[in-house]
Amino acid sequence: MAETKKIAVVAGDGIGPEVVAEAIKVMHKVEELFEYRFEFEEGLFGGIAIDEKGTPLPQDTLEMCKRADAVLLGAVGGPKWDNNPKELRPETGLLGIRKALGLFSNIRPAVVFDCLKDASTIKPEVLEGTDLIVVRELTGGIYFGEKFRREGENGQEAVDTCVYSVAEVERIAKQAFEIARTRSKRLASVDKANVLETSRLWRETVIRISADYPDVELEHVLVDNCAMQLLRRPASFDVIVTENMFGDILSDEAAMLTGSIGMLSSASLGEGAFGLYEPVHGSAPDIAGKGISNPIATILSVALMFRLTFGYHDAADLIERAVKNVLDAGHRTGDIAVDKSKAIGTTAMGDLIVAAMVK
Ligand code: IPM
Ligand code: MG
Numbered sequence: 001m002a003e004t005k006k007i008a009v010v011a012g013d014g015i016g017p018e019v020v021a022e023a024i025k026v027m028h029k030v031e032e033l034f035e036y037r038f039e040f041e042e043g044l045f046g047g048i049a050i051d052e053k054g055t056p057l058p059q060d061t062l063e064m065c066k067r068a069d070a071v072l073l074g075a076v077g078g079p080k081w082d083n084n085p086k087e088l089r090p091e092t093g094l095l096g097i098r099k100a101l102g103l104f105s106n107i108r109p110a111v112v113f114d115c116l117k118d119a120s121t122i123k124p125e126v127l128e129g130t131d132l133i134v135v136r137e138l139t140g141g142i143y144f145g146e147k148f149r150r151e152g153e154n155g156q157e158a159v160d161t162c163v164y165s166v167a168e169v170e171r172i173a174k175q176a177f178e179i180a181r182t183r184s185k186r187l188a189s190v191d192k193a194n195v196l197e198t199s200r201l202w203r204e205t206v207i208r209i210s211a212d213y214p215d216v217e218l219e220h221v222l223v224d225n226c227a228m229q230l231l232r233r234p235a236s237f238d239v240i241v242t243e244n245m246f247g248d249i250l251s252d253e254a255a256m257l258t259g260s261i262g263m264l265s266s267a268s269l270g271e272g273a274f275g276l277y278e279p280v281h282g283s284a285p286d287i288a289g290k291g292i293s294n295p296i297a298t299i300l301s302v303a304l305m306f307r308l309t310f311g312y313h314d315a316a317d318l319i320e321r322a323v324k325n326v327l328d329a330g331h332r333t334g335d336i337a338v339d340k341s342k343a344i345g346t347t348a349m350g351d352l353i354v355a356a357m358v359k
Pocket of ligand 1: 094
């Protein structure tokens with residue numbers, strides 16, 4: 001019997017709890033089919049934590065995550081908290097949990113599922129073969145630099161500072177090179193070195209680290225050009241590594257290439273095996289509680305957790321195969337259905353995937 005893995009579950013707001021429930025069903029099925037065992041502990045996080053505990057990241061939730069082997073997160077946020085002051089915003093909880101758990105690397109795969117090519121707004125021939133990963137630095141840069149307001153000569157000014165240390169760039173670069181090594185051995189480092197000093201440091205550091213990875217082909221792409229090339233030649237990218245804010249923007253763009261943000265999983269990692277896994281999509285308050293959200297991104301996030309944190313590749317393969325089989329059989333939730341009248345609901349999709357998990 002494998003050692004029981006502790007999973008901290010922070011379902012959050014909006015559709016978070018409904019998609020997480022389906023992912024947990026999938027994990028129970030894995031327990032039935034394999035010797036793997038999981039122990040779940042739930043905590044409040046995001047808007048619901050603001051309502052119930054007065055803070056988006058309560059101390060006991062953070063402690064629970066620190067005790068766990070991995071964290072499964074649903075989604076946070078909603079219009080209810082949008083006008084709150086900074087400390088009482090769900091997004092502040094998200095940034096806080098990343099920082100407190102040392103999750104400096106965010107991995108967002110963007111894969112075009114063949115059977116869903118029609119769901120994209122981009123021409124299928126441009127998308128052909130797209131399978132890339134954005135590796136986003138997650139705990140530095142302008143997100144975490146000093147922020148303040150001041151009186152300037154022409155009235156009030158706002159300041160956001162962007163800071164990167166060599167050590168911060170080194171660790172994310174190494175991780176991206178390692179990932180590139182397991183794939184097609186191509187890495188695109190994205191920066192704005194023609195303008196920004198942090199980007200010049202970024203580029204210098206990535207070049208220095210590249211000496212340890214002679215087998216990986218490195219290209220430097222300016223961020224504006226990268227935004228354009230992602231639409232023009234998406235299939236030519238394999239691994240993209242970039243700083244926090246560029247990664248935020250480019251990973252949304254990459255996700256949209258696939259036409260199915262409801263399908264994409266993500267991992268946030270630190271130095272060890274511990275990781276936080278969440279769907280790329282948000283809390284979708286407009287459809288929350290209707291039972292029509294797509295649970296696949298969260299289910300695939302579990303597969304990613306099995307691969308990257310636990311090394312349970314057999315169970316991850318089984319989940320990914322089950323998802324593919326269910327989609328190949330034509331089942332769709334509303335977000336990916338061409339004929340919306342045939343769309344199925346969240347639990348129906350979860351049940352079909354569980355039923356397709358056959359060893
Ligand atoms: C993301 C989100 C967050 C970010 C927001 C909600 C703070 O857009 O995870 O990409 O900007 O990092
Ligand atoms: Mg984002």
